[in-house]
Amino acid sequence: MNTNSIRSYLNTKTNAAPFAVFRIFFGILMLISIVRFAANGWIEKLYIEPSFFFSYYGFEWVQPLGEWTYLIFLICGISALFISLGFKYRISIIVFFLSFTYIELMDKTTYLNHYYFISVLSFLMIFLPAHAYYSVDAWKNENLRSQQIPSWSIDSIKLLLFIVYFYAGLAKLNSDWLFQAMPLQIWLPAKYSIPLLGDLLQQSWTHYAFAWAGAIYDLTIPFLLLIKRTRIFAFTLVVIFHVLTRVLFPIGMFPYIMIVSALIFFDSGLHNRILEYISKWFRISKSFFDNGANYSIPKTWIRKVCVSAIAGFFMIQLLVPFRYALYPGELFWTEEGYRFSWRVMLMEKAGYANFKVVDPENNRRFYVDNTQFLTRFQEKQMSSQPDFILEYAHFLEDHYQQQGIQDPEIYVDSYVALNGRQSRRYVDPEVDLTNIQPSLKHRTWLLPFDDEIKGL
Amino acid sequence: MKKFAALIVTILLVWSCTDNGPSGPSPDDFDREAILVNWADNIILPSLQYFSNSTDSLQSAGAAFAENPNQQTLDNFREAWKKSYLAWQHVSVFQMDEDNQFQFTNSINNYPLCTAELNQSLPDDAQPDDKCKPEIKSYIEDGKYNLELPEQFDVQGLPALDYLLNGLGETNTEILAFYTSHNQSEAYQSYVLVLVNRIHSLAEEVKEYWETGYRDQFVNNSGNGLNASLDMMVNDYIYNYEKHLRAGKIGIPSGVFSGNPLSNRVEAYYSDGLSKALFMEALDATQNFFNGKHFNSTQTGQSLDDYLDYLNTMKNGTDLTELINNQFEIARQEAEGLEDDFASQVETNNSLMLSTYDKLQRNVVNLKVDMFQALNINVDYVDADGD
DSSP: HHHHHHHHHOEEESSHHHHHHHHHHHHHHHHHHHHHHHTTHHIIIOOOOOOOOOOOOOOOTOOOOGGGHHHHHHHHHHHHHHHHHHHHHHHHHHHHHHHHHHHHHHHHGOOOHHHHHHHHHHHHHSSSSSSSSSSSSHOOOOTTSSSSHHHHHHHHHHHHHHHHHHHHHHHBBBHHHHHHHHHHHHHTTTGSTHHHHGGGGHHHHHHHHHHHHHHHHHHHHHHHHHSSSHHHHHHHHHHHHHHHHHHOOOOOOHHHHHHHGGGGGHHHHHHHHHHHHHHHHTTTTTTOOOOOOOOOOSSSSHHHHHHHHHHHHHHHHHHHHGGGGGSSSOHHHHHOTTTTTEEEEEEEEEEEEEEEEEETTTTTEEOOOOGGGGGHHHHHHHHHOOOHHHHHHHHHHHHHHTTOSSSSSSEEEEEEEEETTTTTOOTTTTOOOHHHHHHHOTTTBBBBOSSSBBBO | OOOHHHHHHHHHHHHHHSOOSSSOOSSSSSSSHHHHIIIIIIHHHHHHHHHHHHHHHHHHHHHHHHHSSSHHHHHHHHHHHHHHHHHHHHHHTOOOOGGGTTHHHHHHHHSOOOOHHHHTTTTOOOGGGGGGGOHHHHHHHHHOOOOOOGGGGGHHHHHHHHIIIIIIEEEEEEEHHHTTTTTTTHHHHHHEEEHHHHHHHHHHHHHHIIIIIIIIHHOOOSSSSSSSSSHHHHHHHHIIIIIIIIIIIIIITTTTTTTOGGGGGGGTSSSOHHHHHHHHHOOOOOOHHTTTTTTTTSSSSSOHHHHHHHHHHTTOOOOHHHHHHHHHHHHHHHHTTOOOOOOHHHHHHHHHHHHHHHHHHHHHHHIIIIIHHHOOOOOOOOSHHHH
């Protein structure tokens, strides 16, 4: 591609309806997610009740704010509503991105790829004109109101979805998933009481069929959605796949978000019809927005910033999932480079971590009762993830220093079982964890996995 | 095509919104409900009935003693107490949160008992909050008791009887004196009655609760999910293993969590060396539950071992059932070498106690990591979304 074709692509325009529909549904689903989160009592349980929170490396300063944590959720919910309405869109999407990401950074116990997806998607949307059409902003501001927007704005949403699916598919190309049907072989039989499927889920061939179908689905669905002839078929698959995951696994709102997101691949005809329905319902004049105008970013420098930000964003998105290649050892075991890589549902990992405190002054030693400091959920997550174990060990060091042990040594007796393998020792029990500083370097204090999971 | 797709989509969406009900069709290949039936009918109900029978005898023996305190009634009372304490070890294994409404475990076997000696034994830097209250002797002599209050768990149940039967004095004569010549002997007599009555009425209450309805509810709730019987029971089974068998009976007295041995934290501390017998009984009961062995019988039925074997045939993994049973055996052999009285054991040769703890600890990993993973049991109280 030469500079000219890039320039001409950047100047291509497309109908804005798909993006307007995307914005409306995105905002509504986010609002529902926040309300559901609060209604389940999770704000209290996950962010207020615990006395200690696990931080992401470099984000130790992001902490829950006690009762004020509710306010962050309130702000997040209101900004989601404003996004849906297209009201003060730029500010709303920035506020949404910041508040949502702040929530996710408060405690990495709750890390989910879905939440990361929402964070990156909302970051991307900061730079896109989702409010140019069929929004409160466009209704009030004639200069903004545009029926045509740059193609690259819709295409960048498609590209992000493409990456999510395709990378999730690549991650499934490993021997555990394809040749052991792991972890599906553990998860599916336990779903024996699901109507219609319960018996089928007991069969070994079902596990393999699900594994292979899942991998093929993830790898091909972005293409099938892009190609016009296969689009309806692809969308039917999207619905079947995500509904199935909703039935089988507790994954909250994510299936609905993905189903609605996939609509953006359709032509504007469908979206214009959806908007007509909405218009009829709410007695909005859609034709008011159909002005045929082209959206143009008011200033050249803003346009340059937006385009470069998006280009940089995608470079990072394409590379970050492969950062694991910089580390030796088995990725699933060490989890070095596991998060933020669209590695979804690949592991069943359970652990047990028993911390020993030694006072070198008098050689007194004792074990820690984790429930004294952590919720069960936190303890579960901590026990099988090395960065959690280390962070907790440092927390224990501080705690026992306050209790009067001058220089406590902290050791951990830990076992981890991965994808149905027998549990084995995880952290080197001879290592005093207080001497290890958290970093992004390779963790030499983990014991080897002594098995191989082949593949990407 | 479009209409067909729309139809499929609608059907799927409706299906996705139906909650996975608590019960469902039983699959042909492995009947999980059979585990619940075996647990309920052959382990839980018989254990509760047996415990209730022993507390019935305990109540009569206690009443006979209170009415006429002498060496003979004391001996009978001790014998009945011992029998109840051993019977309790079987009940303790399957204590579920459901039974918590009766505060069963807290009221029957909460130890250490709160005594003045216990408070005196605390380290010098102990905070006022670390001291227990009320101390049993002054509590009895005050005479104002309501054992249903949570603050009173420390002065009742089988540990309180341990103290009243064995701990009031060095010799039998000294102990009997509290019920005969002591200026408050009537208070001691009546407290004995209050204790045995409460123990027996709780035993009856929980037994009847299971007999009159809860058994069916338990068995019918055979689905999967956080509130399914199997998930709840396995969670509570592990909880009892960790908290009561491993920590309570061995770990805490040997100082695993404190750094120095604490002999007065031993179960049945005042008794003439009953602690080991109680531990062995609890270990047996715990292993029997895992293997589905019927109460007081050599017959076995469906339980976790069979379920693991069934899942294992699909996974070509390690034989987890064998691993867990072997580890139970290793722990048992290690414990065989312990003295009858753990209090004296931790004071004379604590290292044997610590190594028993390690053997028990190893099975926590087998049960909590490997078994949980194999059964894909939901961990209690974690109901957040997954990936």
